[in-house]
Amino acid sequence: MKRKQKIFNIVIYVVLIGGILVTVLPFVWMILTSFKTQNEATVIPPAIFPKIWQISNYGKVFEMLPFGKMYFNTIISAGVTVSGQVLLCSLAAYAFARIHFPGKNIIFTCLLAVLMVPSSFFILPQYQLIQKMGLLDTIPALFIPNLFSAFGTFLLRQFFMALPGELEDAARLDGCNHFQIYSRIMMPLVRSGLVALGILTLRFAWNDLMWPLIVNTSPKKMTLSAGLAFMQGQHITNYPVMMAGAVMAVLPLLILFTIFQKQFIEGVAMSGIKG
Amino acid sequence: MIAPVTIGLGIFYFYPVLKVILDSFYHVGAFNKRSWCGLENYQKMLKDPVMWQSLGNTCKYVLLIVPAMILIALVLASLLNSGIKGKSFFRVIYFIPAVTMGAAVAMVWSWMYNGNYGIINAILNLFGIPSQQFLSNPDLALPAISVVSIWSTAGYNMIILLAGIQGISRTYYEAAAIDGASRFRQFFHVTLPLVTPSLFFVLITSLISTFQMFDTIYMMISKSGLAMEATQSMVVYFYRNAFEYSKKGYASALAVFLFVIIMIMTVIQMKGQSKWVNYE
Numbered sequence: 380m381k382r383k384q385k386i387f388n389i390v391i392y393v394v395l396i397g398g399i400l401v402t403v404l405p406f407v408w409m410i411l412t413s414f415k416t417q418n419e420a421t422v423i424p425p426a427i428f429p430k431i432w433q434i435s436n437y438g439k440v441f442e443m444l445p446f447g448k449m450y451f452n453t454i455i456s457a458g459v460t461v462s463g464q465v466l467l468c469s470l471a472a473y474a475f476a477r478i479h480f481p482g483k484n485i486i487f488t489c490l491l492a493v494l495m496v497p498s499s500f501f502i503l504p505q506y507q508l509i510q511k512m513g514l515l516d517t518i519p520a521l522f523i524p525n526l527f528s529a530f531g532t533f534l535l536r537q538f539f540m541a542l543p544g545e546l547e548d549a550a551r552l553d554g555c556n557h558f559q560i561y562s563r564i565m566m567p568l569v570r571s572g573l574v575a576l577g578i579l580t581l582r583f584a585w586n587d588l589m590w591p592l593i594v595n596t597s598p599k600k601m602t603l604s605a606g607l608a609f610m611q612g613q614h615i616t617n618y619p620v621m622m623a624g625a626v627m628a629v630l631p632l633l634i635l636f637t638i639f640q641k642q643f644i645e646g647v648a649m650s651g652i653k654g
Numbered sequence: 655m656i657a658p659v660t661i662g663l664g665i666f667y668f669y670p671v672l673k674v675i676l677d678s679f680y681h682v683g684a685f686n687k688r689s690w691c692g693l694e695n696y697q698k699m700l701k702d703p704v705m706w707q708s709l710g711n712t713c714k715y716v717l718l719i720v721p722a723m724i725l726i727a728l729v730l731a732s733l734l735n736s737g738i739k740g741k742s743f744f745r746v747i748y749f750i751p752a753v754t755m756g757a758a759v760a761m762v763w764s765w766m767y768n769g770n771y772g773i774i775n776a777i778l779n780l781f782g783i784p785s786q787q788f789l790s791n792p793d794l795a796l797p798a799i800s801v802v803s804i805w806s807t808a809g810y811n812m813i814i815l816l817a818g819i820q821g822i823s824r825t826y827y828e829a830a831a832i833d834g835a836s837r838f839r840q841f842f843h844v845t846l847p848l849v850t851p852s853l854f855f856v857l858i859t860s861l862i863s864t865f866q867m868f869d870t871i872y873m874m875i876s877k878s879g880l881a882m883e884a885t886q887s888m889v890v891y892f893y894r895n896a897f898e899y900s901k902k903g904y905a906s907a908l909a910v911f912l913f914v915i916i917m918i919m920t921v922i923q924m925k926g927q928s929k930w931v932n933y934e
Contacts, residue, residue, distance in 0.1 A: 556826030
């Protein structure tokens with residue numbers, strides 16, 4: 380029995396470590412390639428390690444594309460999307476969960492209906508709206524439609540609903556109005572929900588491709604994601620430089636993930652439970 | 655308090671739904687010139703072989719990706735839950751693809767699939783298998799893209815399933831152990847039935863997102879290549895019509911069609927869930 384248990388455990392570890400290798404290898408290959416010369420990258424059979432680590436590949440990305448600007452655009456757009464969405468959704472979610480007002484159910488049903496519609500359905504009219512507002516090829520174009528989220532409102536509403544009603548009664552006796560109850564009492568209590576929404580939104584906003592690709596066409600106004608697509612579209616065959624660009628594009632979020640791994644993983648797990 | 659979200663959703667989400675439906679009855683040409691054309695877009699769509707092919711491709715993606723991905727995610731999640739050491743380490747590593755930009759993932763995999771210098775071909779060569787043009791061979795490109803998609807989504811869904819498995823009360827396992835159930839039997843008779851709510855969530859969300867696959871296909875397959883039509887999904891075809899061929903009316907009809915398909919699929923899933931999903 381004990382031996383069987385041992386073999387069983389070994390099998391588990393072999394499978395799990397195999398999974399790790401498959402997960403990690405593309406990253407290792409990306410990083411190794413990014414430090415090679417073009418010759419080293421295209422020799423057959425491939426050289427695993429670069430002879431001299433070519434840090435200059437990273438500089439070349441900045442010569443080829445306005446990569447610094449793209450960083451800036453992505454940070455601004457993701458930052459505004461996350462903070463705007465968390466603020467606006469929490470306001471609405473609080474009202475839907477905690478306040479009785481006429482028409483609430485109808486509005487909330489409409490909101491749920493938006494949740495059912497695939498995102499590619501909205502994109503064409505959203506583009507035309509941004510066009511009419513004269514915002515094509517600007518930074519606000521990147522984040523405006525993403526400030527509003529039916530999903531975020533729904534998710535946070537679940538958190539507000541879970542709080543006991545006595546809290547509000549007590550606060551109201553102390554003379555708090557709705558806004559004060561929301562900002563002073565409720566918000567700190569739903570912090571885990573806010574963090575979860577923030578993380579899900581950040582993951583989306585940093586990585587999204589289609590929308591930034593459509594609205595902003597000059598490289599100076601692109602996000603990193605669209606910038607990579609642009610680079611790919613130029614038929615550049617300098618693989619090490621392309622990999623250097625890819626490394627730099629994914630690095631900020633990976634660093635954030637290593638720092639806040641617990642919150643990231645809990646955020647995702649929560650979306651499965653509450654959703 | 656609800657005003658900002660309600661107004662924003664109204665302008666950027668509600669109005670677009672109506673607009674897409676309306677536009678699908680118009681010819682919308684360059685400079686947004688519109689003329690009413692009734693059902694012409696829909697008639698054209700139903701006769702369009704490229705549309706049917708991209709719908710077929712989309713179904714192939716769903717069939718290749720969703721079952722394999724869920725199986726992998728479920729196996730990893732239950733192995734991680736079997737009381738092994740280093741659980742949080744494994745969990746963190748498996749999650750990394752989920753925080754990696756799709757465009758970068760596509761770039762790296764394109765490089766690994768490269769027909770001349772790709773590492774995957776180098777490995778195949780070691781075993782005496784000749785190099786393959788993964789991304790320009792119409793027969794190989796779709797499975798190659800599916801592998802990338804499985805790679806990038808399995809970890810994310812594993813986290814959701816693991817949370818579901820961890821939510822199962824220990825008492826069930828204790829009872830099963832007292833009855834002498836082996837770990838395999840515990841998995842099939844306790845874990846699997848009780849993780850069905852999470853499994854259902856993962857199934858629905860991954861069906862919907864696979865139906866809307868875009869990033870990987872757009873990035874990995876060259877626009878003029880042989881494999882373009884053999885890999886194009888509905889959303890990629892929609893994108894091309896809307897933003898490259900400038901046929902916005904036709905694109906709207908495609909969007910409506912895609913929405914109807916996703917809707918039907920979701921309703922079937924919702925109806926079917928009572929047959930296999932156990933809520934405690």
